[in-house]
Amino acid sequence: MILRKITLYLFFSVLVTSSGHLQAQNKQKKPNIIFMLSDDHAYQAISAYGTGLNETPNIDRLADEGAIFTRATVTNSICAPSRAVILTGKHSFINGKVDNIQPFDWDQDNFAKLLQQAGYNTAMIGKIHLDGLPQGFDFSMVLPGQGNYYNPDFIVNGEMKRFEGYVTDITTEYALKWLEEERDPEKPFMLIYNQKAPHRNWQPAPEYLTLYDDVTFPMPSNFYDDYSNRGRAAKEQEMQIDGHADWGIDFKLKEDPDGKPTLMLNYLKRFNEQQLKDWDAAYEPKNKAFLEAKLEGKELAEWKYNTYIKDYLRTIKSVDDGVGELLDYLEENGLAENTIVIYSSDQGFYLGEHGWFDKRFMYEESFRTPLLMRFPKEIKPNTEISKLVQNLDFAPTLLDYAGVEVPSEMQGESFRNLANGSSQEWRDAAYYTYYEYPAVHMVKRHYGISTERYKLMHFYYDIDEWEMYDLEKDPQEMNNVYNDPEYKKVRADMHVRLKEVRAQYGDSEEMDEKYIQTFNSYMDSRK
Structure with a gap:
């Protein structure tokens, strides 16, 4: 009898120990997550979408090795509200952040909080454009408001600090630093890596100031849209490249054609001596040639379009470099197989279509957003998905992958089964709202x-x-x-x-x- 009890005790001890080991292994197998979000990155400016406008080889790796979504959309095409939707999985009129002006309530649930509670080590580095100290993160290093391209301030765990250098490079540097030195290697991690670029006013990094100088980009076929057969909204906006863009902010002139100083001078005050020297060497000869040419009509419109699109694409080159550095880090450290990597933007952007820059409208170029995703364990290379996925769906999708229950108040859906090809069932209609009017650009x-x-x-x-x-x-x-x-x-x-x-x-x-x-x-x- 005593021998039998000892045998049973040993059996259950082994069983419990084995169960504990299995639970520990399962815990370790939770996928890591890197969520990359850029600001105003049009899908047209990612070469994986096939437009031929520019080359983004590192972002394209996610499509080559995973999935590309060709009809991903947003629920509200403006920066802060879009980010609130991404975090909360709730429409703007439910989470309360309907425009760039009113405050965001960080006390409500967001997917980072839920992952943190489930044992994830969490960090947010880069732009968030939501006031208040971010909640749900063990480490946060975020730009105040829009932030600056050169020598930016960051709020590091609530403390404002100035950093010397270029904002895209700094964001990447500290994302890598957190991954390499500061995260807990015993926990799965979730890193939100948010770039300021390519948000207006499109200031390129020093090494890319003259990129595309030898290129003339063809204008979109509907650049000279007269908005006939559409209503007042399309006609009364204030976002035309040839008409509403600013000589200083958008075209980098220190003086406008009438000799008046521009707002570009305010931005240049942040530059150090070497940065200003490099900037002037790149822009002053081009600007002088433009002012002397005294362009008019379509020649002027073409100059404005090319000046805009070149600076926009130059900032994207740095973004793509940063994506490559993070993907290389995962490969070199044996993390790629078990890490979900998502690249997206807070909305799309007009690259001259209808003659416009900016976003806000529900027309396709701003309604659609890029979405590329890699997870080798589940997603086959070169997967293409055309369903109407929205930024509303990011929160429930990431929680699904992490094995965390999705709160009932989240309105999005997990697109995990779309990505792995196990289901094609999905919504048949995507819903959109836009509120910020009257305001800048008058949409x-x-x-x-x-x-x-x-x-x-x-x-x-x-x-x-x-x-x-x-x-x-x-x-x-x-x-x-x-x-x-x-x-x-x-x-x-x-x-x-x-x-x-x-x-x-x-x-x-x-x-x-x-x-x-x-x-x-x-x-x-x-x-």
């Missing part, structure tokens, strides 16, 4: 839905206009078919679907009115 408030083929938008507040587009026949969205008799049934179906989607997410005209009242009260309190 009117609107909401809408997009299916794979059609898009329906309602512009409201100071107007009441509807637009609908057939994306199959009119991918550039030049022809509003809302009142076209041939689309009568499609229009009716889209209205029904829009009503259903708004109800699904908890949006309504009452919510729109609530935002207007909240916005007015907040602005009054700041006077």
